Amino acid sequence: MSVEIVHASDRGAHAVNITIDDGPDPTWTPQVLQVLRDNGVKATFCMVGPQAEAHPGLVRQVVAAGHRLCDHTVSHDTAMDKKPEAYQSQQIIDAERQITKASGGVRPMYYRAPGGAFTPYSRKLAASHGMRPLGWNVDSKDFERPGSAAIISTVEGELTNGPTILFHDAGGDRSQTVEALHTLLPWLKQQGYAFGFPVR
Numbered sequence: 001m002s003v004e005i006v007h008a009s010d011r012g013a014h015a016v017n018i019t020i021d022d023g024p025d026p027t028w029t030p031q032v033l034q035v036l037r038d039n040g041v042k043a044t045f046c047m048v049g050p051q052a053e054a055h056p057g058l059v060r061q062v063v064a065a066g067h068r069l070c071d072h073t074v075s076h077d078t079a080m081d082k083k084p085e086a087y088q089s090q091q092i093i094d095a096e097r098q099i100t101k102a103s104g105g106v107r108p109m110y111y112r113a114p115g116g117a118f119t120p121y122s123r124k125l126a127a128s129h130g131m132r133p134l135g136w137n138v139d140s141k142d143f144e145r146p147g148s149a150a151i152i153s154t155v156e157g158e159l160t161n162g163p164t165i166l167f168h169d170a171g172g173d174r175s176q177t178v179e180a181l182h183t184l185l186p187w188l189k190q191q192g193y194a195f196g197f198p199v200r
């Protein structure tokens with residue numbers, strides 16, 4: 001398992017990796033799952049440990065639908081790279097345990113630091129637990145709720161940056177994200193993109 005932050009897709013050069021962060025959330029995760037299902041798309045869900053623990057049924061739905069799990073820590077602390085190694089370890093390992101328990105034993109295959117706050121230590125720790133450090137190339141900026149049209153044009157415009165696209169299914173009203181995915185997934189397919197998972 002490499003400690004390098006991955007962006008590439010296992011489906012090759014003309015593919016994208018859809019990644020969905022900060023959930024699971026009882027309102028938005030089911031809607032995201034529905035639009036993924038409608039388009040036959042598999043994605044990677046970067047989950048926050050306590051939310052996985054609170055909503056194990058959603059975690060199991062994500063796994064049952066063929067999506068992959070990613071450890072997105074316990075507290076979503078975007079300054080965790082400035083904190084002691086013991087803290088980083090607790091954030092990563094406790095969330096791994098919470099997500100794995102909620103899923104019924106399916107382990108997260110990736111680790112994404114909140115806000116990209118990776119350290120050499122955290123990358124190595126995650127990799128030693130079988131979790132490939134996962135970055136992104138295209139930030140859809142859906143978190144800021146700029147409107148679904150803006151989310152769509154950001155993704156379309158920045159796709160040349162690379163294959164891994166960041167969306168969110170929690171942390172506030174994510175109806176714009178769901179709306180944008182309804183348009184973007186068929187558009188990506190029309191452009192000839194395959195949908196893959198990040199390389200491990």
Ligand SMILES: [Zn+2]
Pocket residue numbers: 021022072076114115
């Ligand atoms: Zn996040």
